[in-house]
Amino acid sequence: MDSITLAEIVWVLTAFVFGAAWGSFINVVAGRLPLEKSVLWPNSHCLSCLNSLYFIDNLPIFGWLYRRGRCRFCGAKFSSRYLWVEVLSGVIFAVLFYLEIMLNWQKVPMLSETSHQRFIQEMPWEGIFFFIQHAILASFLLAATISDFDHHSIPLSLTTTGTVIGLASAVLFPWPWPSNPVVANGLPPNLPWAFNVPPGGIPSGLYVWPVWGPLPSWLPAGSPQLGLVTGLVGAMTGMLMVRSVKFLFEKGLGKESIGFGDADLMMMAGAFTGWQIVAVGFFVGSILSLPLGVIFKFYRKQEYLPFGPGLALGVMVTLLGWPWMRLVLQQTLFDDFQILLMVVLLGGGMFFASMFLRLMGRGK
Numbered sequence: 001m002d003s004i005t006l007a008e009i010v011w012v013l014t015a016f017v018f019g020a021a022w023g024s025f026i027n028v029v030a031g032r033l034p035l036e037k038s039v040l041w042p043n044s045h046c047l048s049c050l051n052s053l054y055f056i057d058n059l060p061i062f063g064w065l066y067r068r069g070r071c072r073f074c075g076a077k078f079s080s081r082y083l084w085v086e087v088l089s090g091v092i093f094a095v096l097f098y099l100e101i102m103l104n105w106q107k108v109p110m111l112s113e114t115s116h117q118r119f120i121q122e123m124p125w126e127g128i129f130f131f132i133q134h135a136i137l138a139s140f141l142l143a144a145t146i147s148d149f150d151h152h153s154i155p156l157s158l159t160t161t162g163t164v165i166g167l168a169s170a171v172l173f174p175w176p177w178p179s180n181p182v183v184a185n186g187l188p189p190n191l192p193w194a195f196n197v198p199p200g201g202i203p204s205g206l207y208v209w210p211v212w213g214p215l216p217s218w219l220p221a222g223s224p225q226l227g228l229v230t231g232l233v234g235a236m237t238g239m240l241m242v243r244s245v246k247f248l249f250e251k252g253l254g255k256e257s258i259g260f261g262d263a264d265l266m267m268m269a270g271a272f273t274g275w276q277i278v279a280v281g282f283f284v285g286s287i288l289s290l291p292l293g294v295i296f297k298f299y300r301k302q303e304y305l306p307f308g309p310g311l312a313l314g315v316m317v318t319l320l321g322w323p324w325m326r327l328v329l330q331q332t333l334f335d336d337f338q339i340l341l342m343v344v345l346l347g348g349g350m351f352f353a354s355m356f357l358r359l360m361g362r363g364k
């Protein structure tokens with residue numbers, strides 16, 4: 001381990017400042033989109049006296065602290081949520097930047113650790129784009145989370161915009177970008193595929209291995225059509241998983257339990273990550289939303305299962321945990337029989353669980 005240099009600190013701080021500034025924009029988006037207001041006009045103003053904020057009061061984090069969370073004109077209190085979102089967004093950007101660019105967390109061959117020093121000095125654009133793609137996904141998930149906390153719904157305008165950006169990134173940066181498409185030559189060309197995957201797993205790019213088995217000839221590595229298929233399949237996987245669970249639960253429970261916004265949220269995430277990460281993220285997120293619901297019950301005295309925020313967190317946890325998860329999961333994910341078995345067991349389990357809940361509810 002070499003020591004942290006001043007240059008590294010400056011880079012990470014810069015990422016934090018960008019993240020905090022982006023966080024102010026997320027505040028505007030999450031505050032206005034659910035009410036179907038424009039995010040571009042008018043500029044930031046006090047919701048009580050409608051005066052426009054001074055430039056200095058509008059600075060991220062600093063502005064809120066400088067005015068102590070009050071309006072300069074009428075003294076109305078601004079929610080501390082504005083501050084926390086800016087801090088959180090800054091921290092997310094700084095952490096992502098440090099992990100993905102400085103440490104090459106995803107172990108992308110092209111961004112290998114031998115180039116560590118090169119990054120500090122030259123900062124190749126591939127590394128920056130890699131980080132920005134994940135930072136954009138994280139900020140869309142953050143905006144959706146805030147909206148779900150506030151309105152218990154996720155605006156369609158947010159998730160469709162995110163899906164379009166995700167699909168564009170899939171087309172522009174297909175697997176194995178930023179590595180050379182030549183890495184695909186080292187992979188088994190024939191089926192059965194799952195058991196021939198090399199011990200270190202399949203090399204990750206910005207998108208993980210996109211298809212089931214060997215790449216077909218009409219989807220060569222690094223081609224835009226491969227990227228488009230990756231993004232579309234990811235988006236459909238995310239949407240269909242949530243919709244089928246919604247369907248199973250509502251058949252069992254006999255009442256609405258999950259919103260369509262959650263399905264759109266996962267559609268968007270899938271366009272950014274491809275099908276494996278969104279599929280695993282769905283399970284991680286479903287588990288994470290339970291403790292989140294308990295926290296809500298105790299702190300806000302609300303009966304509310306924050307499924308959308310849980311899914312958003314699950315996607316990010318899976319994305320950052322993927323360097324380890326892929327080693328365990330990749331063989332399972334590419335084995336038809338194991339996948340089928342999992343779908344049947346989980347689907348059946350959820351249906352019976354919701355039937356059981358329904359019967360319990362009747363007994364009261």
Ligand SMILES: [Zn+2]
Pocket residue numbers: 046047048049050051071072073074075076
């Ligand atoms: Zn005011």
